[in-house]
Amino acid sequence: MDLSYTAAEEEFRAELRAWLAANVPGEWRRPGFWASLPEDESFALRRDWERAKAEAGFAGIQWPVEYGGRGGTPGMKAIYDAEMVLADAPRTVNPLGLTFLAPTVMAIGTDAQKKEIIGPMLRNEVIWCQGFSEPGAGSDLAALSCRGVRDGDDFVVNGQKVWTTNAVHGDKIFAMVRTDPGSQRHRGISMLLIDMHQPGVDARPLKQMSGASEFGEVFFTDARVPATEVLGDIDDGWRTAMLLLSFERGASGISQYTEFRRQYDAIVDLARKLGRHTDPVLRDRLARVLTDLECLRLHSMHVLTQVEQGRDLGFEASMTKLIWSETFQDLWEVYDDLLGEAATLDDIEGVDLRPLHAQALWSRSVTIWGGSSQVQRNVTAERVLGLPR
């Protein structure tokens, strides 16, 4: 058992921490700061800040140097994720690109794609959207009907994508499109890299139950994409998508623990302020959540160990998603219940509850996106436990 990071990793932590201390403005740390900005302004601010961070060498931590990355270790990536939380640094504006697209391009992209996609993404010159879900294809992705018809050197794309993160800020979208007419289910789909700045692409925001519009829908009406702009082989997009989704299996759990533990402490502070912290039922429920949070921390150490040992985690990612999302939701349910009749009020005892409410409302989404809890349970039961389909 060795739960420490290497000297080089700790050195990296110190360097990053110093940079973040000097470059995250104090007012950004104020609860509710980001929510107080208009969405476009917030996005632009984060986009520019992230570019500066990349230029300082704190991006693509684990990516090879040849692609503009830092060439760091999995441990450095885990440290990076956690330090970003501790510094109240803003979240990336390019999450789908950084988490999913870039590693897939590094694995199976052409040399031209590696050059054209990765560098500009790191500098936020291109914001990437993911075009998977459709109105008729949510958990059942293979039911997708967005289609691309070959016309000379191009595909002409028609259809709709939905729940698209950053839809209105996106520059390009990696989209699952049925390119073999008449194909069924997993076959005949290609992953096309479509320019969103063209007349045939219309991105509209969707207002979420929280009031924010982080996602939207994207309509394709005779949108054109060169047939060379495909990731992986034409009509082999399912394989590309499965590879792409496998990159979610990183060590992000350590930063999630860091973030959720701070939220736990904030909820405890609120309970104390409201005189509820001595309530034995509430204490027991908080202790249950804390137990699961500690387990999440240990699980992320387990995942990091497996990654460092070069082991394939396989379908264990489904369990990881289940435990963090369900634990996060449990935490915010305790928050709701501790407020009692103040559950929906904007403030209580001089405390602005709105930033906390935003988290509590957000907690309803995490068990849906990225594969709902029900899908993850199916995957865990069938692929890990071996129960029959």
Add this chain to the structure above:
Amino acid sequence: MFFALTEDQQEFGAAVRGYLAERFDLAAVRGVVEDAVNDPGGDGNPATLWKAAGEQGWLAVTVPEEFDGLGLGLVEAQVIARALGAGVAPGPWRGTVLAAEAIRLAGSDEQKAAWLPRLAAAEAVGALASSDALAAVEYGAIADVVVTPGGRLVTGASSTPRGSYDGTVRLADLTGGEVQELAGPVEAEIRARAAVLAAADLVGVAREALTRTVAYDRERRQFGVPVGSFQAIKHALADLHCTVTMAEHAVLYAAHAVEVGAEDAELAVAVAKAKAGDAAVASTGAMIQYHGGIGYTWEHEAHLFYKRAKRLAGQWGDSATHRARIAELTMGG
């Protein structure tokens, strides 16, 4: 970062499991359980298993080499405890290891020399009572030395059997005997170790109950299909897999934290015991439920796991008690 068992540690566990599968399977366990019904005063310590525990180093695991032990730590001990839990194995392994730990941590040189080599070699049976009252002590009737968290070392006590519906153990109330004091305080350290090893047994029970239930529900057919194809069952078993896996992580970490005296060791122990107790009770309850009627029979093995889970979940602090401690540690009073 290395949060996992080493190859040596994994092999140690595999050896214990292998021995039980070949030489002391559930049929043998059942024999001990049936004996308990007929004779609750019987010693409940099968000679073959006890001999193996001595010969294969299961008892010597945490005893220092200078006292003829293996000089390993609590991480290795929890590996053995987990395997014994998975096999619902009877016998005074845990009490003997914990008695030796108390003596190693707080005993005088004479006490160490007198007891550690004998406990390590299966020449003496040890027990750790939950308090100085010496009530319902595991294998108290056959223990050569009984230690208490309060720092007493008792020999030659008289015993009265206490019945328990878990037939994989024997319990006795003890009185009298010769009482010595250990040389130093041991309470916090030994309670932590006792909780970790009980939690390790519980995760062994929990994992095995889940594995057996999955195997059964893959084969058992109703409505023309395996019952394990129904989502009502799949989702419950998937959730259990998550719970049991988290409990395994928690126990492994707690063992390490106690061993190295980590800053968060107390929290880690509380988390491990609460999580493992809940996981084992849930998993063994599910074992009964998802076997259907057969799971509720005496003939089926589900009750062996369920009853052991119930016993150990309540020992060394039940889940609610540990959660109260977690609340104190993270919320204050």
